[in-house]
Amino acid sequence: MEMQLGAMLHVYKGEWGLPSIDYECLRALCLLRFTRCPMDVETNANPLRSGAGKLPYLQVGNEKFVGYRQIKRVLDLEGYPIDVRLNAKQKHLSTTYADWVFTHLHAYYHYFLFGEPNNYDTVTRGLYAKRTPFPFNFYYPATYQREALDVVQVLGGFDINDKIDKHEAEYLVMNAKKCVNLLSSKLGRKVWFFGDTYSELDAIVYSYLAIIFKITLPNNPLQNHIKGCSNLVNFINRITRDIFRNEGYSSTKLTKTANTTDDTLTPSERKFLESELNTKIVAGVGAILAMGAFAAWRGVYNQLTTRSSGDYDGIDYEDDELEEGLD
Amino acid sequence: MQSQLLNQMHTADKLSEEPWPEDATLYQPFDAEQILLPENASCLAVKAYLKMCGLPFNIRCCGNAENMSPGGRMTKLPFLRAGAFIFAEFEPIVNFIEQKDMAIGSWQDPDEKADMRTYVSLAENIFTMAELYISFKNERVYKEVTAPRNGIVFPWPLSQIQNYTKRRNALRLLKVYQWNDLDIKHVIEKVSKCCETLEYKLKESPTTPFFYGDQPCELDAIAFGHLFSILTTTLPNMALAHTVQKYKHLVDFCVFIDDKYFQSKQIKISH
Numbered sequence: 001m002e003m004q005l006g007a008m009l010h011v012y013k014g015e016w017g018l019p020s021i022d023y024e025c026l027r028a029l030c031l032l033r034f035t036r037c038p039m040d041v042e043t044n045a046n047p048l049r050s051g052a053g054k055l056p057y058l059q060v061g062n063e064k065f066v067g068y069r070q071i072k073r074v075l076d077l078e079g080y081p082i083d084v085r086l087n088a089k090q091k092h093l094s095t096t097y098a099d100w101v102f103t104h105l106h107a108y109y110h111y112f113l114f115g116e117p118n119n120y121d122t123v124t125r126g127l128y129a130k131r132t133p134f135p136f137n138f139y140y141p142a143t144y145q146r147e148a149l150d151v152v153q154v155l156g157g158f159d160i161n162d163k164i165d166k167h168e169a170e171y172l173v174m175n176a177k178k179c180v181n182l183l184s185s186k187l188g189r190k191v192w193f194f195g196d197t198y199s200e201l202d203a204i205v206y207s208y209l210a211i212i213f214k215i216t217l218p219n220n221p222l223q224n225h226i227k228g229c230s231n232l233v234n235f236i237n238r239i240t241r242d243i244f245r246n247e248g249y250s251s252t253k254l255t256k257t258a259n260t261t262d263d264t265l266t267p268s269e270r271k272f273l274e275s276e277l278n279t280k281i282v283a284g285v286g287a288i289l290a291m292g293a294f295a296a297w298r299g300v301y302n303q304l305t306t307r308s309s310g311d312y313d314g315i316d317y318e319d320d321e322l323e324e325g326l327d
Numbered sequence: 328m329q330s331q332l333l334n335q336m337h338t339a340d341k342l343s344e345e346p347w348p349e350d351a352t353l354y355q356p357f358d359a360e361q362i363l364l365p366e367n368a369s370c371l372a373v374k375a376y377l378k379m380c381g382l383p384f385n386i387r388c389c390g391n392a393e394n395m396s397p398g399g400r401m402t403k404l405p406f407l408r409a410g411a412f413i414f415a416e417f418e419p420i421v422n423f424i425e426q427k428d429m430a431i432g433s434w435q436d437p438d439e440k441a442d443m444r445t446y447v448s449l450a451e452n453i454f455t456m457a458e459l460y461i462s463f464k465n466e467r468v469y470k471e472v473t474a475p476r477n478g479i480v481f482p483w484p485l486s487q488i489q490n491y492t493k494r495r496n497a498l499r500l501l502k503v504y505q506w507n508d509l510d511i512k513h514v515i516e517k518v519s520k521c522c523e524t525l526e527y528k529l530k531e532s533p534t535t536p537f538f539y540g541d542q543p544c545e546l547d548a549i550a551f552g553h554l555f556s557i558l559t560t561t562l563p564n565m566a567l568a569h570t571v572q573k574y575k576h577l578v579d580f581c582v583f584i585d586d587k588y589f590q591s592k593q594i595k596i597s598h
């Protein structure tokens with residue numbers, strides 16, 4: 001297809017072996033890779049270049065298609081529809097289940113990634129800030145928090161700007177656990193939710209659960225619950241390993257973490273190494289600043305001393321005058 | 328108000344032993360003058376469900392029903408007062424009745440039930456969002472129907488403020504469900520897809536009038552509530568009604584449920 005040649009999908013870079021850190025991006029990537037659509041993926045994307053200030057977006061020539069829904073429509077038109085191999089009943093069930101998963105997991109995802117203040121400050125804000133160019137990284141992650149405010153207000157019934165003890169997250173957690181249980185029993189021992197073929201439901205469930213399962217948040221009650229459902233863990237790991245194995249950066253990320261001695265370290269050791277690096281950088285910058293300041297101070301001091309000692313140094317002065325006179 | 332969603336869940340558990348209260352009352356806005364399309368649909372769905380269960384209830388119309396409601400995910404209406412407890416919206420009310428073992432649909436096996444719940448969720452989300460969209464995002468419908476009706480119970484300056492907050496909430500709801508940037512063509516597309524799904528489900532058991540076998544279940548109630556409201560409400564923009572009318576099986580289904588449980592009204596399909 002000639003249109004595919006210039007097409008490029010822009011997403012956030014991944015983490016923890018996943019191809020992307022963002023639900024919407026991961027969902028769009030799933031569409032692409034499940035249907036084996038030959039399209040390039042750009043991971044160093046600038047969200048502000050999409051026109052809507054958000055990732056993912058698909059660039060075809062000069063046209064931009066922002067967001068999952070528009071990307072899906074383009075892929076449908078281009079001959080890569082995701083549910084083409086399902087029968088009629090499965091197609092309908094895929095949409096109903098996808099909608100149901102949305103109502104049960106969307107608020108949980110937004111609350112625990114962006115709404116919970118500790119999670120947001122220690123993990124999520126940094127994740128998004130690192131993937132956004134300076135100086136937008138200071139401002140940009142907060143737009144996600146504002147979005148989460150609406151989502152939690154509508155679907156969870158409380159305000160995330162309230163004090164933390166007023167957050168009624170228990171309801172969200174309960175709903176999410178119910179959803180995970182049902183998905184686990186629905187999946188059973190099958191490869192995909194509808195047997196041998198992928199569907200949109202697989203893409204959506206994978207995108208929500210893979211991020212919730214892999215992310216390293218201080219407070220994430222669903223993570224352990226997913227660990228208890230071994231078939232869902234297998235489902236997540238299998239898709240990450242098989243479908244996204246050749247995913248440019250994710251594979252380098254995967255091999256990097258797999259091949260170096262990094263994986264023999266415990267998370268706390270790794271954190272220590274990272275913090276040591278940070279300390280080195282801070283110390284280096286501090287040392288340079290101190291030296292600079294010292295040099296400047298010395299320079300000024302020297303000038304002052306030469307000028308003040310100039311009164312005593314009559315010979316130099318006379319030499320200068322002599323030279324000037326000879327010229 | 329904040330912890331209501333969880334409270335509703337827990338109270339439903341606690342109440343499971345007690346009999347159905349005699350004075351169970353359903354609160355809703357005024358039918359003729361005030362109620363808006365999405366609210367009308369959810370009220371009708373709950374009424375249909377209670378009638379299908381054969382449970383007696385009173386209806387009380389209040390101008391400020393929405394403000395009395397303990398809160399919910401979408402329209403916050405109607406709410407049911409059973410004894411000392413209050414449940415708002417379709418799903419909590421259904422959960423409450425299911426705890427009491429008076430619910431319809433207890434004959435379904437768990438798998439079927441899970442599938443059915445997802446159909447209910449789809450129908451509720453898609454239709455409510457489409458109704459909100461047409462009521463608040465279509466300028467003509469908003470000016471001619473939504474704003475005057477919503478403000479009718481309040482005196483002048485207050486009615487303006489009410490309209491403003493109501494519209495803001497509706498737009499926020501649309502944004503959360505990612506419907507805010509759609510145009511009417513895509514809304515119609517979504518509604519017809521949902522209708523297709525429902526009609527397919529209905530045709531799976533062609534000999535019986537209900538979605539699942541020969542007994543009613545939650546899906547029948549919610550589908551009837553929304554489809555019937557869309558079909559019978561006259562708006563300056565009838566795009567939704569015209570879409571639903573294309574699905575003859577669903578229209579027949581609405582007529583059948585109306586005859587069986589409501590009898591009073593006759594379906595009017597305006598073109």
